[in-house]
Amino acid sequence: MRADAQRNYDHIVAVARTVFYEQGTEASLDEIAKRAGVGPGTLYRHFPTREVLIDAVMKSWVDQIQAAADDAATSSAPPRELLLSWFRSFIAHISRQKGGPARLTAAMGNPESHIYGKCQVLKEANARVLDRLRADGALRDDIDSLEVCRLIGGVAAVADQAELDAAATEPLLDIVVDGLLAQGSSSGARGRTRSSAQPAK
Amino acid sequence: MRADAQRNYDHIVAVARTVFYEQGTEASLDEIAKRAGVGPGTLYRHFPTREVLIDAVMKSWVDQIQAAADDAATSSAPPRELLLSWFRSFIAHISRQKGGPARLTAAMGNPESHIYGKCQVLKEANARVLDRLRADGALRDDIDSLEVCRLIGGVAAVADQAELDAAATEPLLDIVVDGLLAQGSSSGARGRTRSSAQPAK
DNA sequence: ACCTGAACACCGTTCAAGT
């Protein structure tokens, strides 16, 4: 790639990250082109579809997700806390752009999608955490990573679209985690540490 | 309302129902106007925003939802089956238009939305079912109907956007139901009747 | 009181002309 092309490419991605953060993944591509100081044709040359651009913008969190999964997989926290905090960071990462969670859960399990690669990264990171818990016998044994990603992605999508804050999202996670832990689990009373938080205005 | 206006109103809603069913709730309003044989101005006179039109289209399932909730609330099925089959019909109803689940979950708890009334119907129908189970001591006691609606709405949104079939949705529901039932429930072994269904191609 | 359809603004997409 020619030097000026590379510069344009990088700049468009940087601008898109900002605009998607401000306005969500449905933001005007025209505005992104204008703010990046390129013609609309240049944006289309590099990113033939919106999803290709979104994929490029998401490239930056792949390492962070994997690191978070490694942390969780080697943590010594009890299963319940471990799962909860892993899911919180999972959600935080995929929610960096408004509309991101819905796109990712829609693409999950659909190899045609341009962001399928990102879904695979999520699925494998999640699988590592689940495997760790399964080895401890803390997890029910009839679920796979794809199902869990869909469920947590669904929670993230709801939180994203209804603009729920963390306090309003926590109860949803709580229910899912309870449903995932092995029913005869040894994690004691399965401490229900909820503060009966109400959704914020 | 004048007779011709009423006729136009009804016809637009009928056409919108069809088009939304075919193409989802993002379908072109222009096309709906054309297919209904009215000018775009007429559609806008009756339905100033897309959500007002969607709300009118949804009017037809309110009674059905309430009937389904009454069925569930008076059923003698064991808690697990009762909840599962209520959630299945909840999802079926809100998924009649592509994009419907996402809109409803986004509007849930947001009184500004034009479809907030429909959300309230869902919330109250669901509350009746939950109350019945709570009275039996079958339900964990730290959840309210809004949270459950969001969670099930999230599952419906995922299924809708990823175009999952019933077999791929069931495992997600299964996990949520397990998370909702009282942990020391008397419902026996909490029979896990899953057929390890895999998501469809 | 209601409807029509032209007009406008905005956006995604294409492509001929430039460097």
Added chain:
DNA sequence: ACCTGAACACCGTTCAAGT
């Protein structure tokens, strides 16, 4: 090889003119 920007198609929205 890459970029520009004019041009086109489509869609939501408004409103003056009609009945």
